Amino acid sequence: MARWEPVIGLEIHVQLKTRTKMFCRCENVYLAREERNTRTCPICLAHPGTLPVPNKKAIEWTVKLGLALGCQIAPRALFHRKHYWYPDLPKGYQISQYDVPLCSEGSFVLPTEDGDREIGIVRAHLEEDAARTEHFGGVGGRIAGAEHSLVDFNRGGTPLVEIVTRPDVRSPDEARRFLQLLRQTVVELGISDAEMEKGSLRCDANVSIRKAGETGFRTKTELKNINSFKFVADGIAAELVRQEAAYERGDEIAQETLHYDPGRGTVALLRSKEYADDYRYFPEPDLVPVEPPQEMIDAMRAEVGELPGARIRRLETEIALDLAEGLVTSGRDALYARVPGDRRAVANVLMNQFAAAGIDPEGVNAEELGKLIEARDSIPRTTFDEAIAASGNGDFSAERYLGETVITDASELDPVIDRVIAANEAQVLSFKAGKEGVLGYLVGQVMRETQGKANPKIVSERLLEKLKD
């Protein structure tokens, strides 16, 4: 069987959280659940005669993002009109960028087990987001079968940056990790909240495969509107399987736009791309070219801090890559650096119990958290979890949790263990018959009897010993 190599390129849309919209002075509601059509004006409703005025902040932030992606900043960028017909596009065209985008030719470093992977950035350009259409009377809010549709123009005109990568991504997991790292970069630049589930970060994937050794590209398909990191990886994986199977059967792949259905784990046809859309691009005559001044570029460069990728590499000298990546892309690495103690232990707690508790790392007292983590084996698990949950409070002190110690003394535990064995005859029999999983249940019973204060490791050891008798 031939070995197939995935060839994946990503197109990412990021909504900028500027105060106002891209081309008018309407408040950029940015994700807020506002009443529909309350953030509109004649400009973003495309009334006759209205003209766009570009948002300076959006241009600056796009430049800042471009610099973080290692891009060239165009000395004279152009806006173009991109035409298509849909009620979410009131002018009948979207103001976007075409052949001279603000940012181009960059690269983004993704740390991996096998060293740095460089994902090429073709371009990052600035445009306006479309409005939202809502369909009623059909199934699941889809347009097919709907009786009527309404348009909410609050989102229309939100500044939107489109980032296009080279087809350098080689696996579904790499795509997911790239996207998570890119998201963290955008969040740290302070230009977007970049939340996939809310649509302020959106990802499309161009997917094709080729036989190992082939240098050209085969026909690609486009996976549209994937709305979680997991689905990015799952969707691409499903599409890779489909393409491989097709080629193995001797079939061809058609150029299509696909939709990933997470419920079924399969891709479905959205529309055929046999006839390429004709957007009739031409330079927007209502706007003059954008010429970013050098002082502005310098100021933006100064605002770009150490990039998340570099921080992962730095942390990797202390802890495993996946932990380092997890800390950085979850925004917990700064806290990690502040918390004293065993590096692996701190990282593990931050990525597990601390993450599960959903605490904002920002205001945490690192010294106190360090004390808690250091003592985690000597205090009861429930007490530890309770303490972690409280660690975000301003007056958190580890002291009051450290007093409660776990029961490690066998003489104290044995009577409880004996009681549990006596009370669970059936389970004991099935364990002796070879069902070892039952041990966990018995440990649990002991933990319950001791209100979680027993050391589970010792309980487990004692139980095993007694059951062997």
Place this chain on the structure above:
Amino acid sequence: MIDTLRLTAEDAAGLLERKEASGQELTRAYLDAIEQRDSELHAYLHVVGETGDGVPIAHKDLVTTKGIPTTAGSRILEGYIPVFDSTVAARCKEAGLPVLGKTNMDEFAMGSSTENSAYGPSHNPWDPERVPGGSSGGSAAAVAGGLAPWALGSDTGGSIKQPASLCGLVGLRPTYGTVSRYGIVAFASSLDQIGPITKTVRDNALLYKIVAGRDPCDSTTVDLPQAVEIPEAEDLRGIRIGIPKELNEAEGIEPGVSEQVQKAIALAEELGAEVGETTLPRSVDYGLPCYYLVAPAEASSNLARYDGVRYGYRTPGDGDLTALYERTRWEGFGAEPKRRILIGTYALSAGYFEAYYGQAQKVRTIISQEHAAAFEDYDLLVSPTSPTVAFKIGEKAENPLAMYLSDLLTIPSNMAGLPGLSIPCGLSDGLPVGLQLIGPQFSENLLFRAGHALERALEFDFVPERLRG
């Protein structure tokens, strides 16, 4: 008794200033004249009749006026009442000019006779069987017919200069970028300019002074390099006037028109101007075809917003989204916009863009360069404004190409973004002939100065012969 036929805007301002008439009396006089003559002239689409402290004004019906219908002569905007003022309307309001009404025009300013208005043509006050020119024909008919002291028009290919010429008035097409397009129903964004249509050059300068200047709502506007001067000079000493051969000898220029223009040029020499021949070898041959790619291409994009979704006409028929678009636009647009949308859509299509729109923009650069070369030797250029005097209603209505030739002499300098002033210079067969003065960018003060001196020497009577008391 106020003689609105004879009264200039400057005269009217004098009456108000000296308190010889109140704003109310002034408006009343124009409303009476409208009542008396507009059934014959059909200069207005909507009469408002506001009163105020200043000289009342008529706006071409593509000048967006808050609370006052603005149709751009199209069925598709029937019933549309804007919620905002265009910048020029706002500036007139700030200057205290009450709105008399909105004037008739070729639909979306596409035409040279007002016969393309969805609401029927306007008639020339000099001969009601003839057209007043277009597309700002309603504004010209209103001023020449004594139904408004002055008016705003818009000029894309000659839509101010040509009707001014055909109605014996003064019309300025300003330098591109000196008057805001914010709130002007767009036809071809890179060419559209608002300008005054008046009885005298001084009136023209007074109104230009009110509307001109940078507008933060229109990114393509600039600060005027010099303040607007109201002309006083009575001679042309020190001014070099070039006669471009191609603009003065083009096929289709009526002998009576040439004769009057030559007499005016001779008079200019008597007034002290230095007159010589010059050449614009390719501007006249290529100007018109080039214009008929650029203007329809931009129009096809600008008119995409009329989709029946948010405002204006919407088909009463039932159906899906495509049916809504198709029927609304089929029923809402007249033949000329449809023709230009088709040409423009084709010119912007993938694979044709470079050959058509792209090539036309290159030719535009050549036209600019040719004019710049001529201005190395001359301060102003001169030619007839229109090849013909006012033609009969219906004469060219069925032949778009013949109609397009009306703008043969105004289009080249428009393509170069240059200002042009048309002043009446005599009669041919009892109908006014217009003289076109073209200057370099931002030469409005010079145009006014030269126009004023010539106007005084020519002693043209702007009151139509048949209406003189």
